Amino acid sequence: MDDYDAQPDRKPPPGPELSPAQLEADEFDLNAGLSGLAGIVAGACGVDEMLRQVAQFAVQAIPGADGAGVTLIYPHDADSGDELRIQAWSVTADFVQTIDTLQYDKLGEGPCITCIQTRRPAVSGSLGSDRRWPRFGGSVARMGVHSVLALPLTVGDRVVGSINSYARSKDAFTEHAVQLGSQFAGPAAVSVYNSQVLANTQLRTTQLQQALRSRAVIDQAIGIIRSRSGATAQEAFDRLTRISQREHIKLADVAEQLVDEAVRRARARQ
The missing domain is CATH 3.30.450.40 (GAF domain)
Structure with missing residues (x-):
């Protein structure tokens, strides 16, 4: 050999x-x-x-x-x-x-x-x-x-x-x-x-699932802002973006905080 x-x-x-x-x-x-x-x-x-x-x-x-x-x-x-x-x-x-x-x-x-x-x-x-x-x-x-x-x-x-x-x-x-x-x-x-392929696939799947969950929360937050202010979807998204930049918080976390606050207010009114 x-x-x-x-x-x-x-x-x-x-x-x-x-x-x-x-x-x-x-x-x-x-x-x-x-x-x-x-x-x-x-x-x-x-x-x-x-x-x-x-x-x-x-x-x-x-x-x-x-x-x-x-x-x-x-x-x-x-x-x-x-x-x-x-x-x-x-x-x-x-x-x-x-x-x-x-x-x-x-x-x-x-x-x-x-x-x-x-x-x-x-x-x-x-x-x-x-x-x-x-x-x-x-x-x-x-x-x-x-x-x-x-x-x-x-x-x-x-x-x-x-x-x-x-x-x-x-x-x-x-x-x-x-x-x-x-x-x-x-x-x-x-x-x-x-x-290696399986581990990479599982990682990509997890990342995609997290991205989809984040997108859903962001869409909910945009809907809340629009219902309160009458803003367009783009204007509501821009508002979330400005808050994220100002507070140095991820956009998905800003959206989740806004949605959680809206849920708490709704429960308090019941």
Whole structure:
């Protein structure tokens, strides 16, 4: 398997040839992780919890991983040259949280960012000497973590996030691990993307419902002003707007206050 970015100028020492039993065990773990992915029901949990579950299944599926994190990015950032914007991420261990915070919030460099930009897996077996991320690699190596496998999560031609697997030992992620990780990343990307689409749809639905409720209250307030003053609809709306600007209150809140006041007066007259 050649379609990944290995650490430049580093040839990892030859590892022991995997026995049929070990290959079978790795295949079993991969299938268990994929089965776990298939069991995640979109919408049954929040995005953060879904990402946490995907990260846990990644540790199970990828040989050599001591911990993993799954990152979700804003859709438009995958195809732009803008700085990477993280929508959400979740991890399986505290040390992964520390590493990814360093990568995203402090340094702006690291394997996740690279694999999202190149759309190829990124592998390092000695982070302390990896010239691709000089600040990140040295800091992580001092934490006692020396290997990383970062896998882009792609759906069609869109990158929606990444899986970052870390190991404390050097050269933990062989070509075999990259191959199994890539097999896991495909279905994982679909799960992450579906969750992202569902969350965005729910947000837009909520916003639309709020807008419709606000519009209804504003229309009621306009009707009250017109009944009291004989103003046109536009004149009544302009009056609400002036109050909103003067009092620094949202237009919908001004309208709601006016409607509530009218209701209280009507009840008092009964």
